[in-house]
Structure formats: C-alpha cells, structure tokens
Amino acid sequence: MMRKIIIKAVNILTKVFIPTLFFIASFEVFAGGGGPPKPTTSAEKIRFTFTADSSPAKIMPIRRLEGVQIWPAKDETNITHYNVYWGDSERNKLGLALAPKLAHIAAKNDGKVLEYEFNSLKMEAGAIWMLVCTENDGKEYCGKDNNLEKIVDPLLAINRTLTDIKSLLSSNNESTCSGFDVMATCGNNTCDGIETADSCPSDCGPWGLASFNFQTLCDDVKNAYHPTSVSEIQQIINDAAANNQHVKVNGGAGANVTTGSASSVVCTDGVVIQMDKFDHNQPGLGMSLEVFEGKEVVNVAAGTRLSELGDWLYERGRGIGYAHLGWADPTVAGAIGTSAHGSSATSNNVISHRVISLDVIDPQGQLKTYSRGTTGENGTDLWKAMTTHLGYLGVITRARIEIEDAKNVHVKITFHEEKELFEENAGSVWDDIKDCDYGQYNWFPSQNRYLKTCGKTTTEASDPGANNKLLLPYVDLSQLNEQQTMQIFQLGGCQPNSGAHDKMAYMRVNGWHLTPPLVRDIDGEQRYTTNAIGPIHKMTSSHLIALSREMFQMDWEVAVPAKNIQAAMEYVRDFTNGINAKNRKIPVPLIGIFVRFSKSENESLMAYSGSGGPFEDGTHVAHIEMPIFVPVNLTDAEFAEYMGPYEEAQKILIEQFGARGHWGKNQHSMDTWLFELQKTAGSYDHDNRLQRFSNEVGQFDPNGMFANPFAKAMGISYPNFTYPSDW
CATH class of the missing domain: 2.60.40 (Immunoglobulin-like)
Structure with missing residues (x-):
C-alpha cells in the first residue's frame, strides 16, 4: 500500500515539474542563450x-x-x-x-x-x-x-589565556623571577613593600624631576618653579644667572607634573621651570585669533595643552589640521621642542612646521619675538633651530601657529592578518595607507595580526561623543587587577621565554576587538566602536590611561625615510620572529608596534623626520615605534637578556636603514647611547645640520645656561662653557 502511495506522489510531482521545466527552458531560449553567466570568482x-x-x-x-x-x-x-x-x-x-x-x-x-x-x-x-x-x-x-x-570573538580561548596568565602568576615569586614581589607595590608612588631606592627608584629614589613613564629620573634638580606670568619667568632666569645655575624648561604635561618627554633632554643640575600653570587659564595668557605675517594664526600660551587648544579652536570653526599627536595632552611648546608628530599620509602633521612666530625669554631675561618672516629671512639658521629647539634656545612663552578651517574626519578601524602587509601585498606598507588623511597601524607580530586605522576628511557632522581611546582602553580589573597586570609584565621581563608577554599581546589585540579604540554616544550611552566621525583633534589623539599604579614602559621610536620603509618593515618582521641576537621571538604586547606616517619637510634643522640625506624633501616618512614594558630589579645580565634585542633593532635601523630616533623617547636607565650613536653615524651631518644647530645654540646661549648632559651626548658645543667631566 505504501509503495502505491509513493508512486502516485511521484506521478503528481512529475506532471507538475515537467511543464515547469519546459516553461523555464522556453523562457531562457527567448531571453537569449541561457542568460548571463554565473560568477566564478569572489571578492579578494x-x-x-x-x-x-x-x-x-x-x-x-x-x-x-x-x-x-x-x-x-x-x-x-x-x-x-x-x-x-x-x-x-x-x-x-x-x-x-x-x-x-x-x-x-x-x-x-x-x-x-x-x-x-x-x-x-x-x-x-x-x-x-x-x-x-x-x-x-x-x-x-x-x-x-x-x-x-x-x-x-574567541571567548573560550580568551578565557583559557586568562587562566594561563593567572597560573603563571601563582607559580612565581621573587626567587623564581627577579623583581616579581617588588612589582607587587612598585609604581604606586609610595615607598613600601620590599622596595628600595635601587629596586624601585620611581617610588623610593631621590629624584627631583621625572618623565611620565619614570624612565627618566633627574636626581640633580635644585628647585622647580611653576610660573604663571612672563615677569615670574624673567625673575627666575635672572636669579639663575646670578647664581650661575643651569635652567631647563618642561611642560609638566604628564600625571603629577611629570614631563611628557621621556629622555634626559629634560634634565638639569640647576633649576626647572615647569609650564603646567602657564596656560590660557591664567589672566593675560588667553588665546586669540590673529593675522600675522599674512597668515591666519592662533596666538597661544606655551603651557597650553594641545587637547585644550583643539577644543578652543574647534568651537570657533578653526583647527591645526592633522598636527595633533597620538597623545592628546603635551603642551604647545613641548610638542614644538621635539618635532612631535601625528599620523597622516596626506597632510602636514608636525606642529613645529606650522609655527609662524615664537615669543622667547633669552638668557639675559629679555622677552623677544622671533618669526618665520623675519628671523627666518635674515640669512641665519636661528629660525630653523628654534622650530625644534630641544629646550636649548630659551623659554618660549607664546607661539603663533598657522590655522585652517575646522574639519571632521571619518575614522574606520579594521582588523587584518600580518601577511596582508607582506606576502599578500601587491604594493607596499605605504600603498595600503597612502590614501588615508589619518592613518596608522598597530601591529602585533607574535599574533600575526594588526589593526589598520584609516580616517578621511569629511563634511559630515560629528557623531555625538566621538573620541579616540587608543591610549585609554577599557580595562576590566575584575579579571586581572593592577598588581597582577604589572607582575605578569615583570614575569615577561625576567623570563622572556615564559610566554607571558605573548599571552598579554593576545589579550590586547582581542580586547580591542571586544572594546575597540574609538567611542561615540548612542541613545545617550557611550559605546566602543570601529567606525565614527568626529573633530580631527578628538579622533586622532587620546588621553593616557590613569591607574593607581604606574605602567613602567618606554618607547623605542625611529623615523625611516621613504626609500627604506618596506625593507625596514620586513627587517622588523624578521627581528620579531626570532632573527635577532637572542634567537627568540619578540612580542610587543602593550599596543603593538605603532607604525605612523608623516611628510619630510625642510622647516627645521633637528626635526627627526625632517629632510636631509636619505630623507628627501616632500617624501613620506614611517615612524616605527615599539612601546615596551621595562622591568625592575633585574640583574645586569637579566636586563641585558631582555632589553638587548630591542637595542639591537634600533641600532640596525639607524645604521642600515638611515633611521633617526625621536628626541623625547628612546631612553631607559638614563643611558643616551642611541643619541650618541646618531652622532657617530652622522644622522644629522647631511647639510651640516647638527653643526649648524650647535652654532645657533652657541650664539644664543654662549655661557650654556640651558646646557645639560644630553646636549653633550648630542654634540652641542658652547663658546664660553665647558662640560663638566661627570657629564
């Protein structure tokens, strides 16, 4: 009986199906040869x-x-x-x-x-x-x-990695990992636990001035001042001259009035003038819009933070384009001093090169105005020296900076596999970013992954609450608290082969996939996103994360000329994959290897991305930056084992790829070796740039009021001042 039912059903279906097939076939004949062919290829x-x-x-x-x-x-x-x-x-x-x-x-x-x-x-x-x-x-x-x-997201794998991290922590202590128990408290700004001045100098040391990351600790500072007026600064300079004291100026832009620059360029054995209070909030120091030497400018106090400058200008329909840095809060004069940069493949992004005039107090305590149109046209190099002054050309009190119409930028962040930059890349690293008005990579070699950030100028309105939080990421301290975080990084320092840093790199890149580096408001609630529109200064700059513990980190950063970028990136890939003196893989877990871009310009003598030699005027530059953790209380041998490969990489990039180091980075342990290497390698000998800078410094400050040991390491000389032997 069942068989008869099945046969009957098949007969019914056949009667329906055959005419249908005939209709479709007839339609295709009349339509012309079976219609368009089906695609056989996919999107790349x-x-x-x-x-x-x-x-x-x-x-x-x-x-x-x-x-x-x-x-x-x-x-x-x-x-x-x-x-x-x-x-x-x-x-x-x-x-x-x-x-x-x-x-x-x-x-x-x-x-x-x-x-x-x-x-x-x-x-x-x-x-x-x-x-x-x-x-x-x-x-x-x-x-x-x-x-x-x-x-x-691979939530199970993330949880397993977190479990592995906690297992590593529970199975180690000071006896198995130097500095492990010290790191239980080190960095909390209190000398406690088992800390000493040697094991935790940031908490227990006698320093008088520190960089924001506590890798530069200036022990010889006699006094620090926080002036709020020009007359106060002039009095400080006059007193220092009378007492034969050296002077150093810094912005105090870091937490707890630490310095934004993290090399010993900020140190002195005399007095420090900290400009953290010399900003637009003080009476008589406000910002204004002007026309100066035919340019529309903002006239701004030297201690004003770039984030505040950006807000003030945007409210008035103006801005400084893509010259905002990755970090939002350096002071105006501080950013000018080290030729600090943002990241743009299409636009000027070095604030030094937008400066039109500077008001400066000289070693005699006199306030003078220097400008591109006067000082820059008098046949000397003084203007080009001042626009990357490194703190050796007096005290800047105000700057006039060229401005433009305020703009928004549409930023998108996408996640990629490392091979897309190399073997699957028909062009180059540069080709993949060259159309981005704001563009950068965060590259995690040990994970074979990277984030690409690409922003394009737009006339569309800003999203509510749009902002960049790359350096202020979401952190769930209930999963891994501050002490555990510091100790797992310490473990990766004392035991580089433990896998600790590789596991933290995995957590960072996957953490950004869960809570991306951009935010915007949706229905009144802040949401993490990879797609947002906002003002340039908010979308390209991030505030730093603020925790109760200091993150002991430093940045190795060099600028590489256009013709060597691809080869340098391929070298870095090999280096991180174990082709180095220690024959081990090098995870870079904090935010990955940061690759940013700018244009080489002939606007200053000592801009580390400026033209000269292999840096051809008008060509692009890649800033290859390795932000790394710096462990504490290791033996000399242990520290060399950990840090050696990073130092090796910078040396090779400078000597073989024509790179130059960022003036405000590249230093730990107060060791200026990289800057001395640049002097030996002739990094600034092209067009005699270093000598010309030294000449201008010597003429401006013949008695060396603003001299310090870093100036000696650079190769600056003074007519009437001889460096002490212990410098």
Missing part, C-alpha cells in the same frame, strides 16, 4: 566595522554592524554586484535560501575598495561570519575563502 577580501555591545563584559555580546569594505575580485567581467549576508558556522548564508540580503552593492570595475555604510544593523543571533557573494544580474556565487570575515 572583506572587512567590516562595528559598534560593540553596550555591556563589554557580556558573555555573548551583540554588535551593531556599521559598514563593510570590499576589495573587489581581480576579474569583474561577470560581476555586477556584491551581496552581503550573515554567515553561519559552515560559512554558508545564515538561513540558506531564506537569508536576508544585508546590502546589494554595485561593482565599479575600477579596482578600488568598495565601502558601504549600514544604519547600525543589529547582529543576527547565530551569525558567525559576514559573507560577501558575487552576482551577475541575478546569478550568484558564494565562495568560502577570502570573501568573509568572522564577526564573533
């Missing part, structure tokens, strides 16, 4: 942007999809559109034939990356991938290779 690559869940700690976070970037197929002959879907665990459309089409994007056949913005599309439950299929007028091909990206 896709990346999406998103907003994180409102609760970062949620076990199963639900994201909002913001946009998608599609690298088109190499051959788009039979492709009219790209269709976007959610994908399931098998990399199929979520819902198969019933899957909703999230976007229908026309192919352009120009080889350029397609960008599509969603209206905050909520992630579908069960979605694992974002899938992009190719279409040719209704016929679709859905590959399963590079045309998809995973949209969920």
